[in-house]
Amino acid sequence: MWQRFSLYDIRVIGHYLGVLVLFSTVALLVPLVTAIACGEWVPATHYLLTIGISLILGSGLRFLRIEPGRLGRQQALAVTGFAWIVLAFVASIPLFMSGHYASYLDALFDGVSGITTTGASVIIDLDHLSYADNMWRFMMHLLGGFGLIVVALSFGLFGKRSGASLYSSEGRSEHVVPNVVQTTQFIAKIGMGFIIAATAVLSVMCLTIGMEPLRAVLQSFWLSVSGFMTGGFAPMSQSIMYYHSFPIEVVLMLLMLLGSINFVLHSELWKGHVAVFFRDLEIRTMVLWLSVMTCVFAASLSASLNFSDLPAMLRRGAFMIVSAFSTTGFQNITTNQLTGALSSGAFLVVAILMAVGGSGGSTSGGVKFSRMGIIAKSIVATIKEALAPDSARVVVAYNHVGRRMITPEVVKEAMTVFTLYALTYVVGALVGIAHGYDATQAVFESISMASNGGVSSALASPGMPATLEVFYIMQMWAGRLEFVTLLALIVEIFVSFKPRRRAPHERERAAR
Amino acid sequence: MRATLDRMTKAHGDPRVVFRLHRAGWMLAAFVVAAFVVVALSPPAAFADDDENLVNPQQRPDSSFIYDTSIAALGEADAYYDNQTVQVVGEVVGDSIREGMDGRHRWITLMAIEKDSDATVSVYMTAEQAAKIDTYGKYGTTGTRLQVRGTFHLVCAEHEGLTDLHADIVTVVEKGKLHEDAFDVNAFIPGAVAAALGLVLLGVFYYLRERQR
Numbered sequence: 001m002w003q004r005f006s007l008y009d010i011r012v013i014g015h016y017l018g019v020l021v022l023f024s025t026v027a028l029l030v031p032l033v034t035a036i037a038c039g040e041w042v043p044a045t046h047y048l049l050t051i052g053i054s055l056i057l058g059s060g061l062r063f064l065r066i067e068p069g070r071l072g073r074q075q076a077l078a079v080t081g082f083a084w085i086v087l088a089f090v091a092s093i094p095l096f097m098s099g100h101y102a103s104y105l106d107a108l109f110d111g112v113s114g115i116t117t118t119g120a121s122v123i124i125d126l127d128h129l130s131y132a133d134n135m136w137r138f139m140m141h142l143l144g145g146f147g148l149i150v151v152a153l154s155f156g157l158f159g160k161r162s163g164a165s166l167y168s169s170e171g172r173s174e175h176v177v178p179n180v181v182q183t184t185q186f187i188a189k190i191g192m193g194f195i196i197a198a199t200a201v202l203s204v205m206c207l208t209i210g211m212e213p214l215r216a217v218l219q220s221f222w223l224s225v226s227g228f229m230t231g232g233f234a235p236m237s238q239s240i241m242y243y244h245s246f247p248i249e250v251v252l253m254l255l256m257l258l259g260s261i262n263f264v265l266h267s268e269l270w271k272g273h274v275a276v277f278f279r280d281l282e283i284r285t286m287v288l289w290l291s292v293m294t295c296v297f298a299a300s301l302s303a304s305l306n307f308s309d310l311p312a313m314l315r316r317g318a319f320m321i322v323s324a325f326s327t328t329g330f331q332n333i334t335t336n337q338l339t340g341a342l343s344s345g346a347f348l349v350v351a352i353l354m355a356v357g358g359s360g361g362s363t364s365g366g367v368k369f370s371r372m373g374i375i376a377k378s379i380v381a382t383i384k385e386a387l388a389p390d391s392a393r394v395v396v397a398y399n400h401v402g403r404r405m406i407t408p409e410v411v412k413e414a415m416t417v418f419t420l421y422a423l424t425y426v427v428g429a430l431v432g433i434a435h436g437y438d439a440t441q442a443v444f445e446s447i448s449m450a451s452n453g454g455v456s457s458a459l460a461s462p463g464m465p466a467t468l469e470v471f472y473i474m475q476m477w478a479g480r481l482e483f484v485t486l487l488a489l490i491v492e493i494f495v496s497f498k499p500r501r502r503a504p505h506e507r508e509r510a511a512r
Numbered sequence: 513m514r515a516t517l518d519r520m521t522k523a524h525g526d527p528r529v530v531f532r533l534h535r536a537g538w539m540l541a542a543f544v545v546a547a548f549v550v551v552a553l554s555p556p557a558a559f560a561d562d563d564e565n566l567v568n569p570q571q572r573p574d575s576s577f578i579y580d581t582s583i584a585a586l587g588e589a590d591a592y593y594d595n596q597t598v599q600v601v602g603e604v605v606g607d608s609i610r611e612g613m614d615g616r617h618r619w620i621t622l623m624a625i626e627k628d629s630d631a632t633v634s635v636y637m638t639a640e641q642a643a644k645i646d647t648y649g650k651y652g653t654t655g656t657r658l659q660v661r662g663t664f665h666l667v668c669a670e671h672e673g674l675t676d677l678h679a680d681i682v683t684v685v686e687k688g689k690l691h692e693d694a695f696d697v698n699a700f701i702p703g704a705v706a707a708a709l710g711l712v713l714l715g716v717f718y719y720l721r722e723r724q725r
């Protein structure tokens with residue numbers, strides 16, 4: 001029997017959503033301070049108004065239940081599912097007021113893209129966007145990359161007891177340390193450490209190429225956030241091409257790689273367990289997968305007219321491969337080159353890399369290496385079982401922070417999520433095709449949205465059909481939550497609205 | 513007219529030769545007059561520096577000079593535009609990015625000036641050409657409007673496959689403008705009221721929660 005939401009559940013969910021909205025108000029202070037510091041008075045008024053709206057909405061939601069009590073598993077699921085979309089609605093208010101969006105739906109698209117770290121954008125005239133608005137775009141990446149719930153948990157917003165169910169509902173299950181709050185704090189510390197270090201290095205590089213000091217420091221911070229969070233927003237419309245700097249591209253590639261590795265494995269390296277790191281299923285899958293795909297990509301480019309010389313292939317190809325597999329979405333080739341000058345094989349490789357994505361428990365999207373590795377191991381187990389004698393018991397193990405067995409539950413989870421991703425990619429492509437777009441571009445864009453990849457083939461652009469835009473928003477949302485949380489939420493809402501069937505004795509009583 | 517022909521017949525002998533010479537003279541005169549009219553009526557050179565109008569060795573013999581292309585068109589360019597000489601007008605945005613360590617060349621981002629496009633193109637130019645730019649476009653600033661004539665590369669071999677425009681001639685069309693935000697206290701009132709209301713609601717919530725405990 002399906003579980004329904006009771007009025008009590010709705011009040012508790014509302015209360016905790018209010019907590020998250022109020023928490024996001026703190027993040028809105030960052031662009032407000034930026035606006036005031038840079039003398040951008042018009043954006044400052046936008047952020048003050050959004051802070052007010054956020055405070056009213058957050059406080060209002062908390063009134064739904066003054067003493068909410070402990071958050072149950074079902075309620076945690078709903079809080080996580082709704083949090084991403086409610087916060088995107090709030091986040092898109094200042095974006096829309098900036099005047100750089102053709103409609104509120106466009107601003108919402110960028111809000112969802114920012115929070116889900118997709119990185120696709122439909123902004124107009126990005127190069128004239130204020131520092132404050134840019135700061136907000138990257139704050140969305142920062143919040144969304146760590147995970148809204150992870151960030152909230154690291155500040156202890158949900159208390160000590162509600163943490164575990166919330167933590168797992170956001171697509172995370174592994175703990176660096178036994179305590180959820182401490183785990184989230186570790187993730188936040190390691191992430192901020194990388195971002196601060198990268199900001200310092202990139203600032204020096206940006207100053208060297210002749211950028212103004214303020215722009216150099218701000219853009220370095222934004223690029224570091226976007227790179228490590230595998231987001232994909234860039235402060236300039238030309239993305240990473242704008243900097244014309246190979247060293248900057250190398251630093252960003254490194255940052256994207258670090259962001260796409262499981263935080264648990266970061267902690268193992270931190271503890272000095274290098275062997276554990278290199279024996280891990282995810283790392284081995286990543287090395288194998290990237291080696292194969294890089295060869296295919298290089299072979300495809302070699303056979304084409306463009307990018308077939310070694311310097312071009314190394315610089316443009318290597319960067320695009322890292323950007324695609326980590327689901328960041330940075331580009332050092334133009335969208336026109338992506339769709340026109342790149343060979344169709346290389347174009348497809350970029351899409352497949354985004355579809356698979358990075359490691360589980362990282363900031364990357366897509367199916368994830370852990371699931372691909374488990375599915376491959378399960379295929380090995382099936383072949384072994386077919387060849388083994390009837391009396392034999394086939395055991396297939398893998399390394400992931402210790403030795404683990406391939407069990408039907410693990411395989412079922414991996415297969416379910418893999419199938420859901422594949423289905424979403426296909427349905428998204430069909431929606432694109434139905435809107436009259438080129439089939440290969442529709443497939444590419446659908447994968448880019450659902451995997452939170454963000455490399456765009458220009459379907460997602462200002463003035464795109466509203467129905468397609470709404471579908472892409474749904475894809476980004478579903479992909480970030482890895483479907484299960486979202487599907488469970490949708491089913492529960494549907495069931496809650498469906499009239500309850502009366503029991504036979506109730507029907508008899510009603511007839512009398 | 514008849515007297516002139518008779519005089520020429522006496523001088524040259526054959527009347528047919530005389531008639532041809534006479535017709536050629538009239539045609540030459542008509543051509544000179546037509547050429548004078550065309551030169552007199554043609555508009556003066558708009559922006560291009562004619563003294564720098566050198567022969568471009570990359571110009572294909574079978575293709576025409578592509579003048580006044582839009583940046584949006586270059587943003588969607590196919591192989592036809594590759595290695596062609598083009599001329600675009602756009603606003604300079606962002607920064608002047610140094611190319612290499614010698615600092616002799618710069619990368620400039622040129623943005624379309626058409627209202628329905630925000631396409632950009634990377635322009636590779638000398639430091640001297642970049643020095644003509646007085647303002648770089650950003651929030652609150654409209655950058656210098658430049659006209660650039662140069663060679664467009666869809667996949668530039670010199671710059672590891674970048675789409676770029678190598679500038680030959682750079683001309684300033686319009687200087688940049690500053691339009692900073694004016695501080696207006698009244699504009700902050702709706703936000704301040706909303707924030708105050710939100711804080712009051714939050715205070716009431718904590719008061720009610722403490723009372724329940």
